[in-house]
Amino acid sequence: MATEPAQSQPLTQDMMAVAIPVPGGPEALVPERRAVPVPGEGEVLIRVAAAGVNRPDVLQRLGRYPPPPGASDIPGLEVAGTIVAVGPAVDAALAGQAVCALVAGGGYAEYAVAPAVQCLPVPEGYDIVEAAALPETLFTVWTNLFERAYVVTGDTVLVHGGTSGIATMAIRLCNLFGIRIIVTCGSDGKCQAARDWGADHAINYRDADFVAEVKRITDGAGVQAVLDMVGGDYLPRNLACLAPDGRHVSIAVLGGAKAEIFIPQIMQNRLTLTGSTLRARSVAFKGLVADELSRTVWPFVAEGRLRPAMDKTFPLKDAAAAHARMEAGDHVGKIVLVVV
Known part of the structure; x- marks a missing residue:
């Protein structure tokens, strides 16, 4: 040594x-x-x-x-x-x-x-x-999506900021581990770029309600996990996208540090809310x-x-x-x- x-x-x-x-x-x-x-x-x-x-x-x-x-x-x-x-x-x-x-x-x-x-x-x-x-995106996505949200092969996840470094890393890891991934983007061009990179579905949040689109894509079942860097009023909408026993992971609050949620929804659907910084x-x-x-x-x-x-x-x-x-x-x- x-x-x-x-x-x-x-x-x-x-x-x-x-x-x-x-x-x-x-x-x-x-x-x-x-x-x-x-x-x-x-x-x-x-x-x-x-x-x-x-x-x-x-x-x-x-x-x-x-x-x-x-x-x-x-x-x-x-x-x-x-x-x-x-x-x-x-x-x-x-x-x-x-x-x-x-x-x-x-x-x-x-x-x-x-x-x-x-x-x-x-x-x-x-x-x-x-x-x-x-390193930064890989460590972040792995610890939050795969460890804190413990997603596994066959799951479906929702990730916001679909063409960001975080989301593009999440897309590639989900591709490698057999996980279906839905992302949101702010334009049709970015949605296409996300799909070209490997996203299974990309929702233009400016033109469509991503909650309704997630329900449509999953035939009403919802997703097993949400990786969110927006916060604010996205939090209650994200919870509406989760399947029973779903997991929500916050990694940033670019859209606001406070949110109002309906606690009985968490109880009834046995949801888990967590988050981390690295x-x-x-x-x-x-x-x-x-x-x-x-x-x-x-x-x-x-x-x-x-x-x-x-x-x-x-x-x-x-x-x-x-x-x-x-x-x-x-x-x-x-x-x-x-x-x-």
């Missing part, structure tokens, strides 16, 4: 990173020079090739989602690249390996530290930029998830059967443009920053 972070040290002591000096619009993302971080116990230093852009990054930029204690103030929750140094209690053999990693912050930079247990190997021949688009969970928990993913999902990655839906890439220095695209809502799949 290594005792010093001395393997394949970076060739520079400082790096370019994208910071948020003052919260605000996309222009609040400012490239600046930072010291290259040093990996601590159980950590590795990654020379970043690409970093995924996620909705929590936007919320952090707006000042609504501060990093958890001890995490970097640099945004970015997922990276892919090459391990160039390891900290104490990390196998020195990891140096030089291509990995993708879930991080609690620090991804928008030329170098980032990550707990070794939150890294997954990038298979030979797998696009490193695509690999950067995997960023503040412990390294131990995320390591357990990574281990489960390596056994159950990573074989599909190695075979090339699990790839993220890719929207557009931007140079790291143009992170502001990447955020502007995300906020415009025109993207289909993941937006990724590339270190060039």
Whole structure:
């Protein structure tokens, strides 16, 4: 085991990173020079090739989602690249390996530290930029749809935001595990894009009542689970989509943090309401998830059967443009920053 972070040290002591000096619009993302971080116990230093852009990054930029204690103030929750140094209690053999990693912050930079247990190997021949688009959505969908909602082969699920990074990952995982998936989108074009990606059904929520459509699609039976990032008035409508013993999982509240529900409906149909956030969970928990993913999902990655839906890439220095695209809502799949 290594005792010093001395393997394949970076060739520079400082790096370019994208910071948020003052919260605000996309222009609040400012490239600046930072010291290259040093990996601590159980950590590795990654020379970043690409970093995924996620909705929590936007919320952090707006000042609504501060990093958890001890995490970097640099945004970015997922990276892919090459391990160039390891900290104490990390196998020195990891140096030089291509990995993708879930991080609690620090991804928008030329170098980032990550707990070794939150890294997954990038298979030979797998696009490193695509690999950067995997961790955040994969960890999120797996823990919430497959673990908290415990969906299984033969189930039907409803996922909102049908062309988002989360939903496109959910679509692909449902395809791989024999689960029927219904998504909602805000336009016919996005509905078609979701179907092209693998959704069994896509509902344009601007033109149709998604509750009625779910009932029609399921012949009145409802779905076994709903994965929701909207909240607000979607919650009671989501509950109306659930079959008896159905599970509702909240992962964001983009449409509002409060909702009014009819409690007897939950009792009569034996519904389960749950939810989670990922960023503040412990390294131990995320390591357990990574281990489960390596056994159950990573074989599909190695075979090339699990790839993220890719929207557009931007140079790291143009992170502001990447955020502007995300906020415009025109993207289909993941937006990724590339270190060039």
